[in-house]
Amino acid sequence: MRLLLVEDDPMIGETVLDLLREDGYAVDWVRDGAMAETAALDQDYDLILLDLGLPRKDGLDVLRELRTRKCRSPILIASARDAVQQRIAGLDAGADDYIVKPYDLDELLARIRALIRRAAGRAESVYEHGNVRINTNTKEVTVENEPVTISAREWAVLEALLARPGLILSRAQIEEKLFAWKDEISSNAVEVYIHGLRKKLGADLIQTVRGMGYLIPKVKP
């Protein structure tokens, strides 16, 4: 999952950046509204965490511009406790949810997970296929009820595929979810992680669609 963090306060920015990375997200951090707009229109983020008080361009203006220009990423706005009118304006302008600053970091993570789930059209946080069970909230993965340890990057690949079961993702699309701007990408990284996942979860969960990419099958209702 690739997130855009828009925050001009360096202390909050660094704290949140570390937190999100520890939680396995690939994160790009920008510190003003103009940069936020450029980044969000350039890249298909799984979520944008948007501070409203920003230099160069106000967060609300950024939000309106993004929605006008058909940016569909879920947007979580962050605002000061007393800024009720600002939050209302934000929701009306197309924000999906808001969080009040200073926010609790666990609450922030939970809201991010909920918005990503909702964007994927999933109310459920558990995916089951054969004897594999994956909880995307707790990141617990079991095979025949035995816990399996998955590395952070393998998890990022798995999560990208789980976001839209039944939909094919190309290698480039998975790479985008995996790596933020400054990270290095080795050319066969995605294959390596998928190979690792298949060893742990069995060969039939992640399917190769020749010449197109990979998918995880839809759960039968």
Ligand code: CA
């Ligand atoms: Ca600010």
